[in-house]
Amino acid sequence: MPASCDACGLRGHRTEARGLEDAVRCRRSHRCLSRTCDPVRGARTSSALRKTIMSKADPSGAAQIRGHVQRLLDEAASFDEQRNAARALFEDLCAQVGIDPLDPDAADEEQSSLPAGDAISPLDAARCVNDFARTRAFIRGVVQAVSAARRRLDQGPVRVIYAGCGPFAPLFLPIAHLWAPDEVRVLLLDCHRRSLDAARRVAELLEVEDRVEGFVQTDAVTYQCESDWRPHVCIVETMQRALAKEPQVSIVSNLAGQMAPGGLMVPEQIELHLALLNIERELAGQGPAGRRELGCVMRLSGAGASCTEVVWPDDVPNGLEPCICTRIRVFGDIWLSDHESGLTTPMPLWDLPGIRPGQTIRFDYELTPRPHLVYEPI
Numbered sequence: 001m002p003a004s005c006d007a008c009g010l011r012g013h014r015t016e017a018r019g020l021e022d023a024v025r026c027r028r029s030h031r032c033l034s035r036t037c038d039p040v041r042g043a044r045t046s047s048a049l050r051k052t053i054m055s056k057a058d059p060s061g062a063a064q065i066r067g068h069v070q071r072l073l074d075e076a077a078s079f080d081e082q083r084n085a086a087r088a089l090f091e092d093l094c095a096q097v098g099i100d101p102l103d104p105d106a107a108d109e110e111q112s113s114l115p116a117g118d119a120i121s122p123l124d125a126a127r128c129v130n131d132f133a134r135t136r137a138f139i140r141g142v143v144q145a146v147s148a149a150r151r152r153l154d155q156g157p158v159r160v161i162y163a164g165c166g167p168f169a170p171l172f173l174p175i176a177h178l179w180a181p182d183e184v185r186v187l188l189l190d191c192h193r194r195s196l197d198a199a200r201r202v203a204e205l206l207e208v209e210d211r212v213e214g215f216v217q218t219d220a221v222t223y224q225c226e227s228d229w230r231p232h233v234c235i236v237e238t239m240q241r242a243l244a245k246e247p248q249v250s251i252v253s254n255l256a257g258q259m260a261p262g263g264l265m266v267p268e269q270i271e272l273h274l275a276l277l278n279i280e281r282e283l284a285g286q287g288p289a290g291r292r293e294l295g296c297v298m299r300l301s302g303a304g305a306s307c308t309e310v311v312w313p314d315d316v317p318n319g320l321e322p323c324i325c326t327r328i329r330v331f332g333d334i335w336l337s338d339h340e341s342g343l344t345t346p347m348p349l350w351d352l353p354g355i356r357p358g359q360t361i362r363f364d365y366e367l368t369p370r371p372h373l374v375y376e377p378i
């Protein structure tokens with residue numbers, strides 16, 4: 001892969017900027033991983049689901065948007081078809097809500113530095129749709145989670161809270177029509193007013209406003225649910241690889257404690273693993289040959305966050321370097337694994353100090369305005 005892949009993979013360009021072009025270039029180089037190792041292939045889009053997604057065709061643009069989502073979820077779609085579907089979804093939604101990616105308004109580019117982490121701008125949040133393996137896996141996970149919650153409920157709608165919905169709320173609004181208004185209610189949270197206004201437009205376009213409980217401008221790290229509105233499903237995707245910079249950990253900690261009994265999180269679990277690997281070769285799509293897994297160093301789920309220690313090996317083969325690999329169990333058996341998404345591109349630990357063979361490394365996670373994993377040999 002040319003230097004462009006280095007730029008987005010090694011230096012985290014994609015995770016800094018979540019740029020469309022870089023993410024797409026990166027994906028292309030990892031075709032083997034997404035097609036042969038894709039754990040979400042098993043989660044078929046049933047023909048019933050496909051038909052329902054397409055059932056509300058109308059001339060307003062909603063039908064086109066549903067068509068893109070259908071292709072994105074279609075198990076039979078090729079890598080290129082999925083990527084193109086995500087790109088078309090991004091472009092059509094931008095047009096619908098008035099975001100011009102080539103000449104954005106100031107409000108579309110405004111990011112916020114909040115006490116528990118960065119909130120990326122509405123435009124960058126919109127661009128997340130283009131990380132198509134992520135978008136596909138999360139939408140499938142949400143379908144499964146809401147269906148599971150419905151099976152458990154005796155009566156009343158499934159209450160879904162979606163923290164950090166961005167301008168499109170793409171992980172819920174395009175599939176909201178799968179359930180009747182009395183079967184599901186979603187509360188959309190974001191700290192950016194521009195994003196919420198855009199999400200309202202998307203809900204209107206897709207004719208699912210009657211499934212929306214509210215559009216709330218708030219910091220999801222401190223948001224308190226009404227005591228009679230405890231969510232059954234919580235969707236949070238406010239993260240970058242290695243859980244750096246964005247407030248995923250703090251938002252999950254706040255909302256998980258406010259769920260209805262047995263509440264379901266999407267993603268269900270995020271794991272950070274330490275591995276020795278040849279990042280240049282892997283980013284060039286040459287596979288993980290020679291990789292050494294050293295162990296899971298952090299787990300985040302609705303039950304909380306925990307960090308552990310790992311032992312450095314006695315010998316480190318030439319050419320391998322320590323990286324943090326982010327692995328996301330979106331829901332059930334739907335995983336995002338290494339290199340599949342910008343969220344799971346391994347992050348080299350450039351600043352890991354000299355370590356003696358057999359030494360233990362302690363990992364911790366610092367909750368600061370720029371939250372991040374910390375590590376030290378002990």
Ligand SMILES: C[S@@+](CC[C@H](N)C(=O)[O-])C[C@H]1O[C@@H](n2cnc3c(N)ncnc32)[C@H](O)[C@@H]1O
Nearest residue numbers: 119120125128164165166190191219220237238
């Ligand atoms: C990575 S984007 C994801 C957008 C969308 N959910 C998706 O999956 O494509 C994260 C979103 O979370 C919002 N956000 C970040 N921190 C937040 C916070 N503390 N409270 C509320 N929203 C936040 C950002 O404004 C942004 O819209």
